[in-house]
Amino acid sequence: MAGSSATHESKGDAHDLAHDHAPTTANGTKSASGRPRKPLIILAVIVAAFVVLGLALGLGLGLGLKHKHSSEGAASANPTANTTNLQNVATPKSADAFLSPEIVDEPPTTRTYNFTVEERTGSPDGVQKRMLVVNGQYPGPTIEANVGDRIVVNVTNKVSNSTSIHWHGLYQRGTNFYDGSMAITQCGIPTGESMVYNFTFDGFVGSTWWHAHAGTQYTDGITGALIIHAKNESVPIYDGDIVLQLADLYHGFSPDLLNLYHTPGGIDGTPGNEPVPDGGTINGVGQYGSSNTSFFNVTLESNKTYRLRLVNTGSFVAMEFSVDNHTLEVIEADGTAVEPFAVSSLSIAVAQRYSVLLRTNQTAGAYWFRSGLDQDAFTYDNPGVQTEVRGIIRYGVDNGTIPDVALLDSPPSLPDGAPGDLDTTDLVPVDGGPAPDSTFSVYLTISMQYASGPDYLSRFLSFINSTSWEPLLKTSSLFAHLGNHTADGSATLADSQLVTTVNEVHVVDMIIDNLDDGDHPFHLHGHKFWIMQSGVGRYQGESVDNEHPMQRDTLVIPAYTHVLLRFVGDNPGFWAFHCHIQWHMAAGLLFQLNMLPSESSKFNIPQYMVDQCQRA
Numbered sequence: 001m002a003g004s005s006a007t008h009e010s011k012g013d014a015h016d017l018a019h020d021h022a023p024t025t026a027n028g029t030k031s032a033s034g035r036p037r038k039p040l041i042i043l044a045v046i047v048a049a050f051v052v053l054g055l056a057l058g059l060g061l062g063l064g065l066k067h068k069h070s071s072e073g074a075a076s077a078n079p080t081a082n083t084t085n086l087q088n089v090a091t092p093k094s095a096d097a098f099l100s101p102e103i104v105d106e107p108p109t110t111r112t113y114n115f116t117v118e119e120r121t122g123s124p125d126g127v128q129k130r131m132l133v134v135n136g137q138y139p140g141p142t143i144e145a146n147v148g149d150r151i152v153v154n155v156t157n158k159v160s161n162s163t164s165i166h167w168h169g170l171y172q173r174g175t176n177f178y179d180g181s182m183a184i185t186q187c188g189i190p191t192g193e194s195m196v197y198n199f200t201f202d203g204f205v206g207s208t209w210w211h212a213h214a215g216t217q218y219t220d221g222i223t224g225a226l227i228i229h230a231k232n233e234s235v236p237i238y239d240g241d242i243v244l245q246l247a248d249l250y251h252g253f254s255p256d257l258l259n260l261y262h263t264p265g266g267i268d269g270t271p272g273n274e275p276v277p278d279g280g281t282i283n284g285v286g287q288y289g290s291s292n293t294s295f296f297n298v299t300l301e302s303n304k305t306y307r308l309r310l311v312n313t314g315s316f317v318a319m320e321f322s323v324d325n326h327t328l329e330v331i332e333a334d335g336t337a338v339e340p341f342a343v344s345s346l347s348i349a350v351a352q353r354y355s356v357l358l359r360t361n362q363t364a365g366a367y368w369f370r371s372g373l374d375q376d377a378f379t380y381d382n383p384g385v386q387t388e389v390r391g392i393i394r395y396g397v398d399n400g401t402i403p404d405v406a407l408l409d410s411p412p413s414l415p416d417g418a419p420g421d422l423d424t425t426d427l428v429p430v431d432g433g434p435a436p437d438s439t440f441s442v443y444l445t446i447s448m449q450y451a452s453g454p455d456y457l458s459r460f461l462s463f464i465n466s467t468s469w470e471p472l473l474k475t476s477s478l479f480a481h482l483g484n485h486t487a488d489g490s491a492t493l494a495d496s497q498l499v500t501t502v503n504e505v506h507v508v509d510m511i512i513d514n515l516d517d518g519d520h521p522f523h524l525h526g527h528k529f530w531i532m533q534s535g536v537g538r539y540q541g542e543s544v545d546n547e548h549p550m551q552r553d554t555l556v557i558p559a560y561t562h563v564l565l566r567f568v569g570d571n572p573g574f575w576a577f578h579c580h581i582q583w584h585m586a587a588g589l590l591f592q593l594n595m596l597p598s599e600s601s602k603f604n605i606p607q608y609m610v611d612q613c614q615r616a
């Protein structure tokens, strides 16, 4: 670090070297005795803790941190906007959760959508709040298509900041400029303007989602499911297909929460403490105290097998999913079909997806299903927080039947021999096999610090190596590269950008040491990676397990651990690799790969997209 004036803030306890899971009750939901990180009040303790960690992990403290330049004043917004005259957000119907897997028999087609991004007032859990939504609804429209189909989505921006829509998990081979990552693959869509995303589903099959990729906008509601069917998907057959979008929920507006997160004092007096959610939603419906007594509910048929597609569309915490009295069989994770694996519950990190099979073979009736917020991640007490969101599944009974409310807070225990919570290391890809040998290697560290002093903004920031990402203004990495690329293909970009350029097709290893005391769900755009190796502490050259490594696009890198990820780098463009926790990404936890620049320089990018930069 440059100078000794910076204060290293360690948010956790020094002994917390391994990720300890909160106690799990018999039915798999987290008990209330999570481990909130206590604000550390004595500076000496903080420094001592950090040094101990540094010694334990061989952590070099000499980070030459590159600070972010301020762009706070750049946004054109009215923070005191009067929301009382806004239209209400539409409440989803149960029927909206049912998918149409039968479309898989349709011939290849173009599916067209209009998305209007607007500000509205919504009350997902009964408490009124300011929201940003697509087409007046939360969650936004579900897109369902077949692999090989083209989608054309005309996005019109009616909010007062630029926006963009990212199609999570898609490869966008040859269409990196439609990846929708603001300041990376495009400039934002300016207020009052439209942009057409127009691309084909080129390989990703399974469950995913779309969301705004501009600041923390998706936290306020710009999310929706994206389901891609294929005839050859290697999953068991099922009778019905249902999407359940699980999310944490904040009553506050995300830019306001982000400002508090960034302030020197932090949101509760401790810099770096992430805003603790107020609750959550299941397909847009949650409960909060006595504010809402309605539950997202579906009526199923008895003795059938349903595919539940669970998507964590939230911003911060993992959600723990379970259905009272039912076991679940995991069959897909992030678009990778996996060998069916029975569980009683599963934890889904932000941006991850799982498909599970549910058999309606218990006594006809109504059952609670539960989506519990991972309280391990809570850093302070938020009175009134709804730590578990509930929904209803019923079969063999009338549509209005509700389960016994006495079970809400005392869920039925699991029978003897019931399977446990999902351990992600048990996931085995169907038709998986060894990954190719790597030919290129990238090494990165993750850290978060409160850096103060003359050279620093007094803000809590996230770092990859020593760079805290700040979105480029009025350009994107891709556009800047096209205008400015040098002979070796590297772009001329600001200090706030950490970019690794890969000039030829390589099998790329990414080795990441998480030096932070928090877990970070990382997502790689444009690719699925193989998880070759993971473990406690820094990477020390441990050998990889290459029998049948799991492949996915989002994985949790727990506190003080490392991972070795591998992917085939044959997809040209700028691809973000970032923490999906919205507070962390906004604080700079994002890295970029510039793959095959000589190919991306040939992209035929619509001129109006480049022109929008001046107004974004």
Ligand SMILES: *[C@@H]1O[C@H](CO)[C@@H](O)[C@H](O)[C@H]1NC(C)=O
Pocket: 075, 076, 077, 078, 079, 119, 159, 160, 161, 215, 255, 256
């Ligand atoms: C626009 O962005 C600014 C700066 O982040 C923020 O203060 C404001 O609340 C945002 N407005 C909307 C409608 O998102």
Ligand SMILES: *[C@@H]1O[C@H](CO)[C@@H](O)[C@H](O)[C@H]1NC(C)=O
Pocket: 082, 083, 084, 085
């Ligand atoms: C907000 O707008 C509504 C309707 O236009 C108006 O009745 C109300 O007085 C306004 N509130 C504030 C604080 O400006």
Ligand SMILES: *[C@@H]1O[C@H](CO)[C@@H](O)[C@H](O)[C@H]1NC(C)=O
Pocket: 112, 113, 114
């Ligand atoms: C999209 O909006 C246009 C008008 O801008 C309309 O002509 C078209 O039918 C709409 N398409 C869909 C799929 O709603």
Ligand SMILES: *[C@@H]1O[C@H](CO)[C@@H](O)[C@H](O)[C@H]1NC(C)=O
Pocket: 154, 155, 156, 194, 196
């Ligand atoms: C996209 O929608 C906007 C707003 O309705 C419309 O003005 C524009 O013509 C549409 N663009 C295309 C290509 O359909």
Ligand SMILES: *[C@@H]1O[C@H](CO)[C@@H](O)[C@H](O)[C@H]1NC(C)=O
Pocket: 152, 196, 198, 199
């Ligand atoms: C989408 O792209 C295809 C292929 O380039 C093109 O034929 C089509 O006209 C485009 N559609 C729109 C609405 O831009």
Ligand SMILES: *[C@@H]1O[C@H](CO)[C@@H](O)[C@H](O)[C@H]1NC(C)=O
Pocket: 092, 093, 094, 095, 293, 294, 295, 296, 297, 402
């Ligand atoms: C079930 O869902 C419907 C909307 O689809 C809603 O009107 C109803 O109140 C819900 N039932 C319960 C018990 O929450």
Ligand SMILES: *[C@@H]1O[C@H](CO)[C@@H](O)[C@H](O)[C@H]1NC(C)=O
Pocket: 302, 303, 396
């Ligand atoms: C479901 O299967 C069980 C066991 O075969 C049977 O007892 C029950 O009647 C079936 N329920 C329905 C609604 O068919």
Ligand SMILES: *[C@@H]1O[C@H](CO)[C@@H](O)[C@H](O)[C@H]1NC(C)=O
Pocket: 324, 325, 362, 363, 365, 412, 413, 414, 415
């Ligand atoms: C659910 O499981 C509990 C505990 O095993 C059992 O007591 C209860 O009868 C079951 N409920 C139904 C409706 O089968």
Ligand SMILES: *[C@@H]1O[C@H](CO)[C@@H](O)[C@H](O)[C@H]1NC(C)=O
Pocket: 327, 328, 329, 357, 358, 359, 361, 362
């Ligand atoms: C119901 O299905 C589950 C698999 O989802 C199976 O483990 C269980 O034995 C079945 N129960 C009955 C009563 O058939």
Ligand SMILES: *[C@@H]1O[C@H](CO)[C@@H](O)[C@H](O)[C@H]1NC(C)=O
Pocket: 299, 399
């Ligand atoms: C119950 O739900 C089914 C399936 O959604 C529907 O067809 C039926 O009309 C509903 N019945 C009532 C009484 O609402």
Ligand SMILES: *[C@@H]1O[C@H](CO)[C@@H](O)[C@H](O)[C@H]1NC(C)=O
Pocket: 442, 443, 444, 445, 465, 498, 499, 500
């Ligand atoms: C990150 O820092 C390490 C150690 O200084 C260095 O080996 C590595 O190449 C850096 N990674 C990138 C992408 O610059």
Ligand SMILES: *[C@@H]1O[C@H](CO)[C@@H](O)[C@H](O)[C@H]1NC(C)=O
Pocket: 475, 476, 479, 480, 481, 482, 483, 484, 492, 493, 494
């Ligand atoms: C090229 O880089 C300069 C300096 O970073 C920037 O101002 C300019 O906008 C870039 N050109 C394009 C086409 O993005």
Ligand SMILES: [Cu+2]
Pocket: 519, 520, 521, 579, 580, 581, 584, 585, 589
């Ligand atoms: Cu993170």
